[in-house]
Amino acid sequence: MIRYILRRLVISLPILFGITIITFGVIHLTPGGFTSVHMDMNPNVSPDSIAKLQELYGLDQPLPVQYVKWVSRLIRLDFGRSFLDQSPVIHKIGQRLPATLLLSGLSMLFIFMLAIPVGVYSAMHHNSRQDRVITVLTFVGYSVPTFWLALLCMLLFGVVLGWLPISGIRSVNHDFLGPMGQFWDYVSHLILPVFISAFGGLASISRYTRSNMLEVVRQDYIRTARAKGLPRSRVYYVHALKNALLPIITIIGLALPGLIGGSFIFETIFSWPGMGRLAYESALSFDYPTIMGIAVIGAVLVLLGNILADVLYASVDPRIRL
Amino acid sequence: MPEILSLRQLRVAFPRAEGAAVNVVRGADLETNPGQTLGLVGESGSGKSMTALAIMGLTPFSAQVSGSARYHGRELVGLREPEYEKIRGAGISIVFQDPSTSLNPVLTIEQQLLETIQTHREISQKDARNLAIESLRSMDIPSPEKRINDYAHQLSGGMKQRILISMALACEPDCLILDEPTTALDVTVQAQILDLVERIQSFNQVSVILISHDLGIVSEISDKVAVMYAGRIVEQGPTADILNVSRHPYTRGLLSSIPELGAPKKTLATIPGFPLNPAELPSGCPFHPRCSRVQAICRQQDPDIRHEQDQAFACWNPEPQHG
Amino acid sequence: MNISFWHKFKRKRLAVIGATVVLSLILLSLAAPLIAPCDPQAQNLELRIKPPSWAHPLGTDEYGRDVLSRMLYGGRISLSVGFVAVGISLSIGLFLGALAGYFGGWVDQVIMRTVDVVLCIPTLFLILMLIVFLGPNLLNIMVIIGLTSWTELSRLVRAEFLTLKQRDYVSAARASGARDRKIIFRHILPNALAPVFVSATFGIAGAILIESGLSFLGLGVQPPVPSWGNILTSGKDYITQAWWMTLSPGIAIFLTVLGYNLLGDSLRDILDPRLTVGDEHA
Ligand SMILES: Nc1ncnc2c1ncn2[C@@H]1O[C@H](COP(=O)(O)OP(=O)(O)OP(=O)(O)O)[C@@H](O)[C@H]1O
Ligand SMILES: [Mg+2]
Numbered sequence: 001m002i003r004y005i006l007r008r009l010v011i012s013l014p015i016l017f018g019i020t021i022i023t024f025g026v027i028h029l030t031p032g033g034f035t036s037v038h039m040d041m042n043p044n045v046s047p048d049s050i051a052k053l054q055e056l057y058g059l060d061q062p063l064p065v066q067y068v069k070w071v072s073r074l075i076r077l078d079f080g081r082s083f084l085d086q087s088p089v090i091h092k093i094g095q096r097l098p099a100t101l102l103l104s105g106l107s108m109l110f111i112f113m114l115a116i117p118v119g120v121y122s123a124m125h126h127n128s129r130q131d132r133v134i135t136v137l138t139f140v141g142y143s144v145p146t147f148w149l150a151l152l153c154m155l156l157f158g159v160v161l162g163w164l165p166i167s168g169i170r171s172v173n174h175d176f177l178g179p180m181g182q183f184w185d186y187v188s189h190l191i192l193p194v195f196i197s198a199f200g201g202l203a204s205i206s207r208y209t210r211s212n213m214l215e216v217v218r219q220d221y222i223r224t225a226r227a228k229g230l231p232r233s234r235v236y237y238v239h240a241l242k243n244a245l246l247p248i249i250t251i252i253g254l255a256l257p258g259l260i261g262g263s264f265i266f267e268t269i270f271s272w273p274g275m276g277r278l279a280y281e282s283a284l285s286f287d288y289p290t291i292m293g294i295a296v297i298g299a300v301l302v303l304l305g306n307i308l309a310d311v312l313y314a315s316v317d318p319r320i321r322l
Numbered sequence: 323m324p325e326i327l328s329l330r331q332l333r334v335a336f337p338r339a340e341g342a343a344v345n346v347v348r349g350a351d352l353e354t355n356p357g358q359t360l361g362l363v364g365e366s367g368s369g370k371s372m373t374a375l376a377i378m379g380l381t382p383f384s385a386q387v388s389g390s391a392r393y394h395g396r397e398l399v400g401l402r403e404p405e406y407e408k409i410r411g412a413g414i415s416i417v418f419q420d421p422s423t424s425l426n427p428v429l430t431i432e433q434q435l436l437e438t439i440q441t442h443r444e445i446s447q448k449d450a451r452n453l454a455i456e457s458l459r460s461m462d463i464p465s466p467e468k469r470i471n472d473y474a475h476q477l478s479g480g481m482k483q484r485i486l487i488s489m490a491l492a493c494e495p496d497c498l499i500l501d502e503p504t505t506a507l508d509v510t511v512q513a514q515i516l517d518l519v520e521r522i523q524s525f526n527q528v529s530v531i532l533i534s535h536d537l538g539i540v541s542e543i544s545d546k547v548a549v550m551y552a553g554r555i556v557e558q559g560p561t562a563d564i565l566n567v568s569r570h571p572y573t574r575g576l577l578s579s580i581p582e583l584g585a586p587k588k589t590l591a592t593i594p595g596f597p598l599n600p601a602e603l604p605s606g607c608p609f610h611p612r613c614s615r616v617q618a619i620c621r622q623q624d625p626d627i628r629h630e631q632d633q634a635f636a637c638w639n640p641e642p643q644h645g
Numbered sequence: 646m647n648i649s650f651w652h653k654f655k656r657k658r659l660a661v662i663g664a665t666v667v668l669s670l671i672l673l674s675l676a677a678p679l680i681a682p683c684d685p686q687a688q689n690l691e692l693r694i695k696p697p698s699w700a701h702p703l704g705t706d707e708y709g710r711d712v713l714s715r716m717l718y719g720g721r722i723s724l725s726v727g728f729v730a731v732g733i734s735l736s737i738g739l740f741l742g743a744l745a746g747y748f749g750g751w752v753d754q755v756i757m758r759t760v761d762v763v764l765c766i767p768t769l770f771l772i773l774m775l776i777v778f779l780g781p782n783l784l785n786i787m788v789i790i791g792l793t794s795w796t797e798l799s800r801l802v803r804a805e806f807l808t809l810k811q812r813d814y815v816s817a818a819r820a821s822g823a824r825d826r827k828i829i830f831r832h833i834l835p836n837a838l839a840p841v842f843v844s845a846t847f848g849i850a851g852a853i854l855i856e857s858g859l860s861f862l863g864l865g866v867q868p869p870v871p872s873w874g875n876i877l878t879s880g881k882d883y884i885t886q887a888w889w890m891t892l893s894p895g896i897a898i899f900l901t902v903l904g905y906n907l908l909g910d911s912l913r914d915i916l917d918p919r920l921t922v923g924d925e926h927a
Contacts, residue, residue, distance in 0.1 A: 014758065015758070015761055015762050015765055018758065018759065018761070018762030018765075019762055019765055019766060021762075022762060022763065022766060022771075023766075023774075026771075026774055026775060026778060027778070139659075139903060139906055139907060139910070140899075140903065142850075142902070142903075142906050143850070143899055143902040143903035143906050144899050144902075145854055145857055145858065145861075145895065145898045145899060145902070146858075147857075147858055147861050147862075147877070148861075148877060148891070148894075148895035148898065148899070151877075151881060151884065151891060151895075152891075152895070155884055155885070159885060219423065220418055220420060220423040220424045221423060221424055221425055221426040221427070223380055223418060223424075224418060224424045224425065224426070224486070224489075225426065225434075226380055226410070227378055227380060227410055227411065227415070227416045227418070227490075228410065228411040228415075228437070228438040228441065228489065228490075229407045229408065229409070229410035229411035229412055229438070229441055229442060229493075230407070230411075230437060230438070230441055231404075231407055231441070232403070232407075234437065234441075238429075238437075239426050239429070242426075242428050242429070243426070243427065243428055246428065257764065257765070257766070257767040257768060258767070258768075260767045260770075261767030261768050261769030261770050261771075262767075262769060264769055264770070264773060264862075265769070265858050265861075265862065268862055279770060279773055280773070280862065280864075282777075283773050283776065283777045283864060284863070284864075286777060288777070288778075291773065291774050291777055292774070294770060295766060295767075295770045295771065295773075295774050298766065298767045298770045299765045299766040299767070299770075302765045302766070302767060303765050306765075317428065318427070318428055318430075318473040318475070319427055319428075319473070319475050
């Protein structure tokens with residue numbers, strides 16, 4: 001097991017290398033180097049910070065030297081300092097990361113808890129009216145712009161009904177609430193963001209579960225199970241489901257980039273103090289070091305998520321020896 | 323002797339969006355008796371597996387089954403699912419064509435065996451386990467108490483087939499269908515499995531339906547043989563008669579393609595022409611394009627079944643009885 | 646496209662709905678200059694935030710501009726982003742996928758590992774980063790979305806090439822001395838196009854969603870040029886008084902994306918029967 005994880009980590013090193021190459025490439029995409037373009041109109045950039053940037057990226061040196069210097073800083077988790085407040089980028093990200101992980105984790109949980117039963121249900125009743133209704137709903141789920149849906153939900157639950165708070169992670173009076181009150185305060189702030197960020201995933205995972213189930217149900221071993229006289233429920237929920245669920249574990253890995261990348265839209269809409277909103281704020285203020293840091297950290301998170309999914313898969317599927 | 327299974331004009335059809343339905347089994351008549359083995363032979367696509375699936379009530383969703391299939395006199399066609407579940411595995415069992423895909427890859431052999439036993443019997447986990455190990459042992463599986471914890475991918479093809487057979491027999495059914503039990507296995511294992519089948523049939527008093535496209539294999543261990551072509555049983559009778567005095571030209575063709583012992587194996591392709599597509603059957607007798615004894619009427623009308631002595635066959639111009 | 650394609654297509658209700666939606670939206674945006682009642686940027690402060698009326702069927706916005714006209718012109722933006730971005734990602738995806746699948750070996754290794762890397766970086770972060778460096782304008786948005794969405798496609802094309810190059814007619818062509826380029830373009834590519842076409846249709850839906858999301862956050866097409874995303878943004882501040890300002894762009898984005906998704910799904914069913922679910926035992 002440990003050896004498998006180690007091997008998996010080692011295999012990921014080239015990918016990590018690739019990530020830094022691409023990020024580094026983007027910095028140098030801007031013709032004439034990125035210190036030249038938006039700097040004039042960017043009030044956050046003082047000559048001082050340009051100098052710092054020059055130093056961080058060693059912009060006067062040849063590209064390979066610049067790259068090596070930059071990477072050796074990254075390894076020490078030195079992403080430079082923010083243009084906005086001069087604090088180290090890694091601290092800024094560190095502050096925001098837990099909120100993002102909380103939101104993505106809960107959304108993921110919500111997606112799997114709802115989407116899998118729905119997918120199984122519609123596979124079991126496939127081509128029935130219920131299945132068709134679910135199919136139409138999944139298309140709607142794929143197609144609704146979530147930021148618009150967020151707006152409508154905020155209007156309905158936040159403004160018209162007044163049931164849920166629509167921004168931030170806690171209320172202004174949070175500190176004056178009792179323990180239960182504080183807990184509920186968090187929960188109520190989480191409901192809308194979790195629901196909205198899970199929305200797209202719900203559609204695709206339930207669709208995926210459905211088609212997986214339908215695929216599995218055609219396999220010979222399902223026919224064997226039925227030929228043994230097992231009741232339908234056991235055939236579906238034990239024999240078919242177990243096989244259908246395995247590949248869904250890998251989907252966790254595939255869904256991760258969307259969830260983490262999408263966080264910048266949801267978090268901005270709900271003023272959620274996470275990494276996504278930080279990315280957005282930094283984008284608006286051309287805070288390059290922070291954006292670069294977030295991109296690298298985001299990619300590393302995705303990479304780790306993929307490794308986790310692989311390890312999980314390997315430990316659940318008896319066909320894979322660790 | 324009361325028959326265990328009796329099929330009368332059993333049909334399986336697949337309706338199509340356009341055009342007439344495709345008939346893959348076109349009126350099969352068969353009987354099986356206790357302790358006897360019936361061999362069902364025919365080339366690929368002739369409808370052997372579909373006949374077996376129709377008996378088990380496991381035809382694909384879109385198939386339409388009609389006619390009659392009785393098990394101890396009880397009609398199976400149209401039987402409700404919960405009733406069928408009581409018969410499957412306990413009364414009639416089947417072992418499917420390909421052992422490599424017939425076991426669930428993510429459940430242990432133990433889980434798959436025990437669930438079968440416990441579905442049909444009120445029995446404790448421990449007794450069921452002992453029973454399972456015993457039934458594996460009776461199938462010549464070495465150290466069954468270890469093998470039982472394995473997953474399918476850890477076992478060889480022959481081992482999987484033995485496990486599938488013992489799973490099929492675990493609840494002591496009186497009818498066992500084996501769909502090409504040896505096709506996917508290599509030669510030495512084939513012989514072992516066939517031995518096993520012979521033993522089962524004499525020991526357990528089970529009536530066996532042995533499906534194969536190899537008349538040679540079937541004739542070795544069957545009491546009766548039925549030959550299927552294009553969804554119809556074109557000839558059936560006692561094995562000795564089929565081997566010696568077969569009447570249908572197709573059966574003769576199959577016989578002449580049985581390899582001599584030790585001779586290199588030939589295939590059914592020695593009969594001129596290619597296997598049929600059931601969606602495009604020729605008019606008249608479907609075998610006529612490949613038949614050496616073809617007459618005018620063969621092209622126009624499908625022959626009815628004729629009974630002569632113990633044999634039944636469907637041919638306008640049968641081979642002479644002594645030839 | 647042969648007869649049986651149209652035959653199957655017409656029998657699918659969702660396909661017809663999708664195609665109708667997509668075609669009418671294309672027509673409406675092409676005809677925008679002809680049918681828009683007003684200049685989309687003409688302000689009229691006396692007509693600020695007026696509900697729908699005969700003169701302004703979708704109402705007016707906070708500058709008194711006609712929402713319908715802005716929607717029609719915004720539609721042109723969405724569609725051009727969809728088509729141009731997918732055109733770019735299609736070119737990259739086809740090119741790299743074909744190279745990897747056809748030549749295999751180290752070419753394949755290099756390209757596919759690059760794909761792995763790009764897939765790791767959350768697309769929206771990558772887009773955000775590029776926008777910040779290149780600046781938000783229509784052209785950049787189209788290019789950036791195109792540059793970041795070719796990975797799935799290249800995998801798809803590669804897989805197609807891998808199977809197709811094993812086919813007899815390809816070996817025959819190679820044996821008769823045809824050059825690689827001819828084999829790729831004449832013999833393999835035409836047969837690999839069906840799944841590519843399907844994926845491109847979904848790609849348009851995705852690109853439109855991303856563009857409107859970016860514009861919604863002020864990182865896409867910049868006002869006063871109308872795009873559905875930025876119409877939605879300006880409506881957001883008036884959502885309690887002026888529902889029409891957010892309703893029309895929301896529904897427009899939704900319908901367009903839905904149309905392309907329905908179309909893509911039906912095309913997949915028809916063109917790529919491997920993926921459709923057929924019979925089963927249970
Ligand atoms: N779902 C289906 N829809 C339409 N036709 C089908 C379907 N399943 C099977 N068939 C057809 O039914 C015919 C009989 O198939 P069957 O599996 O019974 O043949 P078989 O005699 O067992 O052949 P083999 O020796 O290859 O196993 C075949 O021609 C096959 O094409
Ligand atoms: Mg068969």
